[in-house]
Amino acid sequence: MRRISILGATGSIGVNTLDLIARRPDAFQVVALTGDQNIELLAKQARDHNAQWAVTADPAKYDALKAALSGTQIQAAAGPAALIEAAELPADWVMSAIVGAAGLPPGLRVLEQGGTLALANKETLVAAGALVKSTCARSQARLLPVDSEHSAVFQALIGEDIAAVERIIITASGGPFRDWPVGRMAKATLQEALNHPNWSMGQRITIDSASMFNKALELIETKEFFEVEANQIEVLVHPESLVHALVGFRDGALMAHLGAPDMRHAIGFALNWPERKDVPVARLDLAHVGKLRFEAPDEQRFPALRLAREVMQIGGLAGAAFNAAKESALDGFISGQIAFMDMAHLVEEVLDDLSGSAGLKDDAISLDNVLQMDQMARHTARTRIDARH
Numbered sequence: 001m002r003r004i005s006i007l008g009a010t011g012s013i014g015v016n017t018l019d020l021i022a023r024r025p026d027a028f029q030v031v032a033l034t035g036d037q038n039i040e041l042l043a044k045q046a047r048d049h050n051a052q053w054a055v056t057a058d059p060a061k062y063d064a065l066k067a068a069l070s071g072t073q074i075q076a077a078a079g080p081a082a083l084i085e086a087a088e089l090p091a092d093w094v095m096s097a098i099v100g101a102a103g104l105p106p107g108l109r110v111l112e113q114g115g116t117l118a119l120a121n122k123e124t125l126v127a128a129g130a131l132v133k134s135t136c137a138r139s140q141a142r143l144l145p146v147d148s149e150h151s152a153v154f155q156a157l158i159g160e161d162i163a164a165v166e167r168i169i170i171t172a173s174g175g176p177f178r179d180w181p182v183g184r185m186a187k188a189t190l191q192e193a194l195n196h197p198n199w200s201m202g203q204r205i206t207i208d209s210a211s212m213f214n215k216a217l218e219l220i221e222t223k224e225f226f227e228v229e230a231n232q233i234e235v236l237v238h239p240e241s242l243v244h245a246l247v248g249f250r251d252g253a254l255m256a257h258l259g260a261p262d263m264r265h266a267i268g269f270a271l272n273w274p275e276r277k278d279v280p281v282a283r284l285d286l287a288h289v290g291k292l293r294f295e296a297p298d299e300q301r302f303p304a305l306r307l308a309r310e311v312m313q314i315g316g317l318a319g320a321a322f323n324a325a326k327e328s329a330l331d332g333f334i335s336g337q338i339a340f341m342d343m344a345h346l347v348e349e350v351l352d353d354l355s356g357s358a359g360l361k362d363d364a365i366s367l368d369n370v371l372q373m374d375q376m377a378r379h380t381a382r383t384r385i386d387a388r389h
Helices: 012-022 039-048 059-068 080-088 101-112 123-139 148-156 203-211 213-226 264-272 304-314 318-334 342-354 367-387
Strands: 002-007 028-035 053-056 075-078 093-096 116-119 142-145 165-172 233-237 243-249 254-258
Touching: 002 012, 002 080, 002 101, 012 028, 012 039, 012 093, 012 264, 028 039, 028 080, 039 053, 039 059, 053 059, 053 080, 059 075, 075 080, 080 101, 093 101, 093 264, 101 116, 101 123, 101 318, 101 367, 116 264, 123 142, 123 213, 123 318, 123 367, 142 148, 142 264, 148 165, 148 213, 148 243, 148 254, 148 264, 165 213, 203 213, 203 318, 213 233, 213 304, 213 318, 213 342, 304 318, 304 342, 318 342, 318 367, 342 367
Parallel strands: 002 028, 002 093, 028 053, 053 075, 093 116, 116 142, 165 233
Antiparallel strands: 165 243, 243 254
């Protein structure tokens, strides 16, 4: 029986992971589940799966979590230090699904201990790719991709030599604004940005998909995860979201990974790796699908892609600054302080403001300087948002 912990159990990735675990109760033992504000769901998950620990990131929610678990043997804990403790509990496989930069410290702790980390938190590699990879090399930890695109690339590379790879193509649905002119996108509402045509995801990642900031992060993540050059990575808009990624080899061959737009496939692959087990996702009927469409992304309407390439060129701590500025811009849009297209403008302004910082190109990346750059970028972004009012 494999011991499983899920960091970020109450989000869509965590919920889908527990769905797969529930289908094979004799195969898995749940050690720890963590969440943030949704205490009712966290407590229910812990009860349903007989977890040993349930942890909320919010210290103010400790009493509510403790009360919700009364009458059980489940240990309750709260706060950032408790998240680290949850990551340190002995487990054979840990899902990293905490949204944003907050997922970096506990995920890194799993890797420091030499564990297996299934990475759904793309910000971990964007903000601290070099640190993550050096930690894995030092501790012999294993990193498994859970983003559908990176899982697809990972699967396409099984048995292949990365030196034979000429290019990696990750796909994007184009989101709800794929055909919108820039003028209309500038006036897009929060509700319109949440109307994704293919995927069912949480609020923040759905908006990131609409702006293609999600794809921008995935560009950087691809470079870090597979250790390829930035100019080897391409983005292709594919409205059907059935081809998740393609790998091109030096002999001209393209190997594509296809599947229904259901995160349980990528989660299930990582959960059962190195084996393949039954996963309850729809099987594609390509005759019914009929046709697949592809087009180049319009970087005028989706400038996040251009910014990601600039960040990869800078290197150092630029990824940490980019991610933090993006998260702050997203907060600003959700709260109604800035418009949809202003998010990319704000991120570019923050990168420009920090370009003179000696630390931005610092190659000696540690958790401390990643978190310091994260805070600098957030402060800069908040100052600029406030200045708009």
